[in-house]
Amino acid sequence: MKVLVIGAGSIGSRHAEILKNSVETAVVEPRDDLRHKFETSSGLKTFSSVAEARNWLPDGVIVAVPTDKHEAVIRELACFHGPLMIEKPLAATRTSVSNIMKIVQNRPTPTFVMANMRCHIGPRMLKENIGKIGKVFSAYSNFGSYLPDMRLGIDYRSIYASSREKGGGVLLDCIHEFDYLNWILGASTLRVAALSRISDLKIDVEDHATVVLSHVSGAISTVELDYLQRVKLRGCRLSGHEGTLIWQSLGKKPENIKITLLKSGSQIPDVLFEGGYDLNTAYESYLAEYLKVIGGKSSSVLLSADEAAKESNLLFDILDANCVRAGTQKLQENKT
Structure with a gap:
């Protein structure tokens, strides 16, 4: 199983570090300095763009960029058909929420939002x-x-x-x-x-x-x-x-x-x-629920x-x- 994390900031790095213990994990980070720093510290595979990661063929994708960037990134993910996880909150504006929902409702697999406090x-x-x-x-x-x-x-x-x-x-x-x-x-x-x-x-x-x-x-x-x-x-x-x-x-x-x-x-x-x-325990449990869905099972916990x-x-x-x-x-x- 492969999971791609978009964003190597504090939250994206946390998700990737947790996931690498159980599945093959890679990260997309457009900033050269941040990408090289993360690659060195984590040992994980990295890409500079979503397009570059396309041939890696992930089974699931986590969007962990700043909230105001969610819509633009999700538009780029049309070529990825696995279950999608978006960091909270869903979007920075009401219009962006509407636009994102139009995109994800046309995807063949479900989309979820990070709500790890449900597992706290x-x-x-x-x-x-x-x-x-x-x-x-x-x-x-x-x-x-x-x-x-x-x-x-x-x-x-x-x-x-x-x-x-x-x-x-x-x-x-x-x-x-x-x-x-x-x-x-x-x-x-x-x-x-x-x-x-x-x-x-x-x-x-x-x-x-x-x-x-x-x-x-x-x-x-x-x-x-x-x-x-x-x-x-x-x-x-x-x-x-x-x-x-x-x-x-x-x-x-x-x-x-x-x-x-x-x-x-x-x-x-x-x-x-x-x-x-x-607190990492809550993140681990929530991501484990997400991996279950990628594997074809259902989850009553995910938002x-x-x-x-x-x-x-x-x-x-x-x-x-x-x-x-x-x-x-x-x-x-x-x-x-």
Whole structure:
């Protein structure tokens, strides 16, 4: 089995390093410096373009270029017929989402979007144990990390997350929170949202977002995201008729995780998991599901392109409300 990874940046390199342990792997990277550096460090075969990789005949292709480049790369992949995996989010604009969906709907094999948090021990154990708390009434999900620390040694102002044009901003960047809530509680619609740029970071996107959703299960969820936490924080609380499930994650490499179940009538929580966790485990599990599909099997875990398009368009609905522009203008006025 052969898998081609498009892009040798941080995420593309991660995917390739994981995949090379189980399948034949190659990487496309147009930048000479990045390509040579990756080839030297990984020992993997590399190509300078999609066209150059055509005769390598991969069984699957992973698109791991910056979000605003997704559409252009996917157009180039018409000659590859194996299952396609696209890094999250699907696209940087609503128009690009529509264009990508027109392309992938004409492909002979399925297209998926990277949603590795579905395989993370936190959301996975919440989903596995949700039956223990009865009907779920509400959920609170949070993610926070300090933007300048996202890529060590790289100026945060140059990365995609800092730029609206490149598909950045904490809302689109942290689409995982919306996806795993939909995975656990069912599809959602928007109730209310507030986006702000409240820090002094040199960015043209929101660094804080609060979103309230209604799910088809009847649950209401609140999602809070930010680029402001000096220590990475992540977690989710599910409140049900018969108890509460809580997942808390602190730090990274490793994450310090605690998952507890509080049953109605008991003051002592059941600890379902406590300890360190390597995020690579979630990536490995998700990519293993993708390899199963390439091999002709099915997967109930992978995020389909159709589902990803709906999730992206929900977030574009929020952005189209001009919350960011209004919040940014107010911030600038307050500083003058």
